[in-house]
Amino acid sequence: MAEIACPTCGKTNPDGVAACQFCGTSFQPAPGGAAIHPGEKPVKKATAEFEGVRPKPSDDDLIRPGDPPVKKKTSELEQALPSWLKNLRGHPDQPPEPAPDEPPAPAPAGEAERVEFPDWLAGLEDDKTRVEEEQVPDWLANLRGRMQEEGEVPPAASPPDTPAAPAVDDLPREEMPGWLSRLGDGEAVLKDAVARPAIHPDENARPLPRENTSPTGAGTDQPVPEARLPGEEPDWLSRLQPEADYLPLETAGEALMPGGGLAGTPTARPGEEIPDWLAAAAGVAAAEGSPASPGGPAGVTPALIAGGEESPARTDSSLPLESPDWLSTIKPEQAPAPGPAAETGDGQVDGSLEPAQLPTWVQAMRPVESVVAAAPLGESEELPAEEQGPLAGLRGVLPAAPGMGAFRKPPAYSIKLQASEDQARNAAQLERLVAGEGQRSELPEPSLLGPARILRWVVALLLLLAVLLPVASGMQVAPDLSGYPPEMVAARNVVQDPALVPVNAPVLIAFDYEPALAGELEAAAAPLIDNLLFTGARLALVSTIPSGPALAERFMLETQSFHQYTGGEEYVNLGYLAGGPAGILDFAIDPPAAAPVTPGGADAWSLPPLAGVRELGDFTLLIIVTDSADTGRAWIEQASSHLQGRPVLMVISAQAEPMLRPYYESGQVQGLVTGLAGGKAYEQSIQRPGLGTAYWTAFSAGLFISVLIILAGGIWSLAGEPGSRKPYRVTEKP
């Protein structure tokens, strides 16, 4: 059953109705209006009625290549639209057309005869129930207005004078125009071509729906008649068709627009009559340039056609496409060259990008993908391909987003601690130790009769008996020394040499030892000082230890009382020298300045013992009594250079002998008396028993007992089992 499409609202109405059931538009031809029927000759119409809606011609209305899209109010042009174009208006309440790549819906079971048509023609079959949504871009509306203002609107497209054109799908196959039917052979090519969106220079511009690309007003999804029906096509078409040469595919491909659609304006041969609207459209396009061909020469393709054109890249040249003659008139150079940047690698056109014009030298710099691509093919195909710029066509060159590089899955690390058996054991032990730190443990009460305490008491008693018994009894068990140490002999020789120590000569004695070692050093120094005092030496006592002056006074009182030396008369105590080595150096440089007064406050350098003494070299002898190797070294290093060759003698503790003996062997010290043994030897050598002799037996007995204890303890320890050793206890009190 035939239906009539309303030229105003575009909705279909049953055949036979006088007016549209939806909008009330009358389907009767207007008085004086001429409906165009197939086979009729085109008749020129007066288009003065359109003058009222003619927009003012101005340069701003012209669309030039590269101009940005400008929205214009085209509602005023609605009445100027041809009816066939109005029929193309889609109804907004109808569902959108499925995507081209979606499989077509299966045909209803009751329409077996339509199953004969290919899928892409199914849309025409279902035209009764399917309404295409149409959105006419601004440029197309402007172009229409221009055409109307030229008064060259096709007769069949002048609503409302023109009755609704019969739907193509309603026509029997044999009633189709011949040019449509001849296109049936190349329907596959045409289908593929019209299924592509057109490229518009304006990225905001939307491509025309496919169904609007046909000049007939039928969508390209509508079936294309396979055979031409000469008797049923319009006159203007029928005059064009007989002589129409069909372009071979190559020529047709050249005539295609970059967008892939058919391009070119049907151009009449000389002498032929062509529709005015077509000629006007061609003329306007040639004069102003087509918006669909921004980069090429003056566009000769009407935007109406160009909007539905497809890229020629996917045109199958093996298919016998017969193009109309007017297509053949389009010269290859008139067709805008497809921009290389407008197409992606797979030949698809990216309508969102403006074709880039790359210089040749930039194109030469573009890397070759076959050389650059090192990744496997399957992997690289999954990567995004660059669509513009010098890297166009390459895959995976740039990250998909800033900061997103070629991520690699991080290696998985086990959070389980990998510890060996020894490490685990040590860790457990450490844990026990740390845990034990916080626990309060009862300290064992030291026993008065413990083995260690008993041993200590035994050692102490043995030593006390060995030392005190000879002193208390007065017995002399230990034999005298069989020989004298050479350093002691050298010291004695210095003291007894009148050339070195003349009578009543000033002698400087440094008492630099602690009270704890006074017993040893007093016994060692007493015979030497005693021997010296026999020469009538005037003594100057000095010390770098705070307790030194007191020790000096004690020494003189305890050991040299025999000589009846008194302070300030035979000897003078210069007191304490602060500063250690610095004090010694200061005293060596200027003794009166370093120690000007005695501890009692008297002027030391005006006393008789220091008469005639102003510097260190004025002393005839320097005797250093010390228990410290450092102190002895400081005296030698700081004072020896100021002695002007005067002899130096040292009375030292036995513990400092190893460190100070080298100074004697090097000649910096002329004599050395070491410890109690040295004092005993000196006393023995001068035949004046003193402290050394008194301590000698006790000293020998103490050494002997000590050696015995050490040997016994060592043997006992060696004989004992190593496992019987008790752990060291810090809780024991000494």
Place this chain on the structure above:
Amino acid sequence: MKGIISTAIAIAVGLVVLAGYFIETPLLVNLRRLLLDWAVILAAVALFVGLANLVKVHSARVRDRQKGGFYSVVLVLCLLATLLAGLALRPEHPVMAAVFNAVQFPVEASLMALLTVSLVYASVRLLRRRRNLLSVIFLVTAVIILLGTAPLPFGEIPILGDLLRPFFTQVLAAAGARGILIGVALGSLATGLRILFGADRPYGSR
């Protein structure tokens, strides 16, 4: 800034004192003497600073009633009494000498005697604690030196006193002592140079 100033002063003083040893000009000698006197005075003042710190620490222990505070009280009182007596009577006074001879001297001597007992006891326990070759060597050396230091009550041991002890003290010990002395001398020289160059700053920020 503070560190830079202190470093500059230290380097300058060191260079002046060092130059005074090599260049016997009155200016350098007098300058060296002046700097040396300052050092001695500062050392003496440091003794008083230490004394003041001792009083402060033990006074705090007494004030806070810490354990052993009684001994701190005794220490502070004795210190103040001795100081006042010394200032009043002078160190040469017999009372001051008696304080030294009756207190300080016996105390220190007793501590040394206790040290003797402790060393002998430690020697007995040494092989009990550490039974190794070094312990044995240590004990054998100690025994040889003790036996060679003095004749035993029953007479001298010929080899020990005449041969072994001199060998240990005059060869082995002297060799080690000389090595130590050379090391000390080189260390002192290096330390002096580092202070002069500013590498070591024991006085300042680092």
